[in-house]
Amino acid sequence: MSFTIYGAAGSGSVPVEAAMTLIGLDYRVIEAVTWEGEAERDKVAIVNPMRQIPALVLPSGETITESAAILIWLADAYPQARLGPMLDDPRRAQFLRWMSFIPASIYSMFWVRDEPSRLAGDDAAAQAELKQRTLERIADCWRVMDSQITPGRFLLGEELSVLDLYVAVASRWTPRRARFTAEAPRMAEVVRRVDDLPALRDFWTERFPFEDEP
Template identity: 70%
Template sequence: MSFTVYGAAGSGSVPVEATLTLLDLPFTVIEAPTWEGEAEREKVGVVNPMRQLPVLITPEGEVLTESAAILIWLADRYAYRPGGAAPLAPAPDDPRRGQFLRWMSFIPAAIYSMYWVRDVPSRLAGDDPADQARILHLTGERIAECWGVMDRQITPGRFLLGEQLTVLDLYVTVASRWTPRRRRFAEVAPNMAQVVQRVDALPALQDLWSRRFPFAAGWEG
């Protein structure tokens, strides 16, 4: 039995897919780029009334939504399988656990939420092109500001929380490629920029990146 991921290339499902890959858990993807229209949103609506990505269906049929929750659940649930991969989250009694949860919550609350507006700016701006352009500019600036806030309060090692790769690294690596994209990310978050470059280069994820979020020309912005 395997997992099912409702997702899309380059979307918030990619860190979930990366986590499943590193944990060596079988999964299939139902492609549903919800920003492309009502039909795609309805496809997701069957399993998530919010009609948002990602959605994870466990082998037992349980439905999980919210990217941070999925990543934490996977990391905790499969952390210590006999013969399994290295844990992808600090244990509950690890001194780093509080900061792990802090930043795993910060990303969807402060950054990821901006893309609900950006995907369809008319949701808040109406049909006026000038208002929509202003919304896109302001949300891009807010995202950059939030990355800078996080960068100033974190002291990475090889990875964001030290020497251990966690799902936080996967989350930031994918989200930092969205608008305002990596070049701006490196300007406002130079400490984290070094970490995401390491995650970009992980051998175990090269096939996934090439299929689900390829480093095409101009990808850095």
């Protein structure tokens, strides 16, 4: 039996899809571009009452939501893929730290940015200010993470992990790669390696093509 993931190209489902591709899992994607309106969000409601992506339906019928939770689960459930440190690995604490930091401090900003009226009402000036402040917040969080992490070939050392996939995707969102590279130069070297992974070349082309990168 296969997995089903509710997601969209260029979205938070992409690192999950990338992980499943590397593991070799059979999965299908139900496209739900939730930032484009209620009809798209309604597609997800059947599995996630928050109407947000990603949502992963396991072969058993169980649903997992939240990108970080899904990625950690995949790494733990398929240890042979070596996509995350196990419980007895000394890297585990920092793995969990940064896997939590990204959704809490960075990904959460996009709930505001996608529809600033949620917090700013109909005031156009307030909406613009909110978007600028969230942009700066995201950039500052990348800077802080870069100052606290010591990458090897990948973020946790010499082995690729789902953390690398997560950062490689999230770093392409606002304020985009040029600002990310300026704020997080050490991590930028890592994400370029992830971009160039032969095993994901076709995947990136399909799910998050690089042609429109500034």
